[in-house]
Amino acid sequence: MKKFVDVLKYTLLLAFSGLLMAYALRGQDLSKIGQALREANYFWIGLTLVISVLGYFSRAYRWKMQLDATSHRTSFWNVYHAMMVGNLANLVLPRMGEVIRCSVLRRMGGVPVNVSLGTVITERIIDVLVLFGLLGTVLLLEFGKFWNFVAAVVTDRASIMEKRGPLLLGIAAVLLVLLVLLLVLGIRNLERLRRNRYFSRAASFVRGILSGVFSLRKVRNQGAFWFHTFFTWLVYYLMDYLAFFAFAATAALGLTAALSVLAFGAFGMAAPVQGGIGVFHLMVSRTLLVYGLSHEAALAYALVIHASQTLLVALMGGISFVASVMKTGRNVVALPEPAETTA
Template sequence: MKKLLSFLKYGLLLGVSAFLMWYALKELDFERMWAELKNANYYWVLVSLVMGVAAYVSRAIRWKMQIKPTGYNPSLANTYNAMMVGYLANLVLPRMGEVARCSILKRTDDLPVNTGFGTVLAERFIDMIMLLLVIGLTFLLQFGRIRAFFLDLLTDKYSSLEHSLHAFYWVFWVLLGSAVIILALLLRYLGRLRENIFFQKAISFVKGMLQGIFSITKIDNQVAFWGHTVFVWAMYYGMSLVVLYALPATADLGWGAGLSVLLVGTLGMAAPVQGGVGVYHLLVQATLLLYGVPKEAGMAYALLAHTSQTLLVVIMGAFSFVASMLQRRKPVPQSAESNITHTA
């Protein structure tokens, strides 16, 4: 039953991606779009791929810095391979990559999955902060153009949202009431729960996860850590910008358009569908329309940027998966083995 539900979930998300791609492409002139792709300067696409590689390596270094304060010190190669396998897994099923990358490091370096997952949660929180900064910069510097996109989006959804607001209030109060009841029960029966083996395991799991989350506060070189964070997002911006130079219709747009594309592209990639397929293309195409770019050229840009980076993840992720499978499992320390034997 669990496998069937996973299959249905995967199939549903794949169907949503396919529908969105069909919707994005259905009214386009394919000859014009093909002409845009055929006349593209692929040198700039190659530059964006180099920036992508640099961003992934920098992220791996940053993740290794997060893990070290937890008492584990995986090699950079193992950290990088685990991360890329995670990105590859996200192309198959959204959010599966977070579990996959932690499982890989558990296999190669015996890093507890809950601790590893805590570091990933901290990483996601940092990315959210950077995304908020990008949103702020985009609205500050490109307000005249980008506000039209979001105002139209909000206007289209406002009427349906207004009708659903009453239901949202009910859901909020039900969830809040349930949380209060659960908390009261936990406090009342805390003594008994502490003796329960499953409760003990849950507490142990949460402690390990919190250790991973707060590892960021114990990093020795905070300057290097935040330097990598800024570098990664600078590469993301560069990847969005240089592909604009690849197409005649977008070559003259400049840094402002690159910032807008970075914003909506990041939001599209965060959508709960495989690799942001469909959502990314629709959002980027709509954004470039605000800069006077025809739909066909906007879709050509989205296809170039998204497809090239997806292929990069597939190739690098596949190599990392093979490398991690060939990596020997980290041996359990002799002291730990003797403790296990003694306990047995």
């Protein structure tokens, strides 16, 4: 039954992605999009792929620095292959790639899942902070261009809150009361809970996650860690900027436009759908419309960027999957067992 529910969930997410893609293409002249794709200079796209490979290596090295700080050392290649298998999994199972890469690393390098998952959480927190920083920078630099868009979003949200405010407040109050009751019951029955083996396992798992989360404080070379963080996002930025030169319609766009594409495109990739399909294309194409591009030119750019990066992840992730299977002699993609400890 659980497998059926999982298959249904991911099928619905894929269908949702397809609907978003259909919405993005609705009413567009597909012949013009096809012409833009045929006339693109794919040398620049190839260059973005080369740079992307460097970015993946840098990100894997940064993750290894976090893992080393937890005293669970493993080789760079174990970390890299686990990360790429996770990226490959995200193309099929949205947001499950983070868990799967930790499972792969446990089987390849013996790093407890809860510890590696804690480092991934820290990594994602850093990425979110960088992303919001980029978004704030874009809105400041291009305030005039994006003001109408932001004003419309804020107006819509205010209208929704005005209509549904009492209902949302009621739901929030009920949830708060339930949370307080759970805390009170937990405190009153703490000793009994400590003797429960399932609670002990869960507590041990959480402690491992926290040790991974706070691993950042123990990273020996903080300068190198933050350099790789900067370099990773620089790679994303260069990918978007250099891809401008592949199309006549975007060749004249500048550095600030690339920053806008990076910020809004990253939000699209963060959406809980397979590989950001549909959401990424909508976010990037709508961003480029602000800079005066036609719908067709904007979609052609988004399609090429997304397709090339997806193919690269499929290739590199596939190689890493084969390498991980060859090393362990079995399928390494499995969900973790909560009972695992940090010992």
